[in-house]
Amino acid sequence: MSLKLYYHPLSSYCWKALIALYENGTPFEPRIVDLGDEASRAAFLALWPMGKMPVLRDEAGGATIPESSIIIEYLEARYPGPSNLVPADPDLARRTRLADRFYDLYVHDPMQRIVGDRLRPVGSKDPFGVEQARARLRSAYDMIETDMADKTWAVGETFSMADCAAAPALHYANIVEPFAPTHAHVAGYLERLTARPSFARALKEAEPYKAMFPA
Numbered sequence: 001m002s003l004k005l006y007y008h009p010l011s012s013y014c015w016k017a018l019i020a021l022y023e024n025g026t027p028f029e030p031r032i033v034d035l036g037d038e039a040s041r042a043a044f045l046a047l048w049p050m051g052k053m054p055v056l057r058d059e060a061g062g063a064t065i066p067e068s069s070i071i072i073e074y075l076e077a078r079y080p081g082p083s084n085l086v087p088a089d090p091d092l093a094r095r096t097r098l099a100d101r102f103y104d105l106y107v108h109d110p111m112q113r114i115v116g117d118r119l120r121p122v123g124s125k126d127p128f129g130v131e132q133a134r135a136r137l138r139s140a141y142d143m144i145e146t147d148m149a150d151k152t153w154a155v156g157e158t159f160s161m162a163d164c165a166a167a168p169a170l171h172y173a174n175i176v177e178p179f180a181p182t183h184a185h186v187a188g189y190l191e192r193l194t195a196r197p198s199f200a201r202a203l204k205e206a207e208p209y210k211a212m213f214p215a
């Protein structure tokens with residue numbers, strides 16, 4: 001098989017790439033990376049020294065592609081399927097990329113900061129950074145609440161790369177900084193994302209690993 005996805009089933013950014021692959025039924029070989037295992041970690045760092053998952057390897061194209069958004073753009077260009085995740089229309093494509101950046105930078109990354117702090121040893125915690133991350137999430141929720149008042153998906157009525165980004169980000173964000181009762185549209189959007197078969201499949205595949213999530 002030409003495409004190999006280096007990932008972990010519990011990893012939120014890996015879900016983003018998985019959603020795109022599942023949306024289009026793109027065949028790929030899943031390769032689980034265990035960063036706690038010396039050999040697995042070394043092999044992964046040889047592939048992508050930054051050590052961040054997911055990474056897509058395309059043997060036919062001779063390409064190694066890190067970064068979830070770049071993976072989705074690559075799949076769209078080289079392995080297109082029925083779901084057009086990056087619209088051809090330039091204005092819609094720009095809005096899709098902006099929403100993708102928004103969910104990565106202002107929801108996913110602060111959520112990761114909060115989760116990451118739980119993994120820090122006592123004495124090396126960053127309560128100020130965590131409070132900043134919580135405030136950033138609450139501001140993002142307020143924006144999404146307005147943005148999603150009259151739409152099914154992040155850029156309208158068609159599921160896109162922005163929804164691939166939003167699903168894992170909102171799923172874990174709601175666990176670490178629950179939506180307020182005033183965030184009904186945000187909650188409704190997450191419900192639609194969770195019911196989407198591509199994301200439901202990624203969530204189901206993550207279930208056996210759930211105990212690894214730092215409570």
Ligand SMILES: N[C@@H](CCC(=O)N[C@@H](CS)C(=O)NCC(=O)O)C(=O)O
Pocket residue numbers: 011012013014035051052053054066067068069
């Ligand atoms: N900007 C990257 C972020 C990827 C990322 O943060 N991946 C996490 C898992 S969700 C990771 O590999 N963490 C391992 C580590 O930091 O050691 C992307 O979009 O792919």
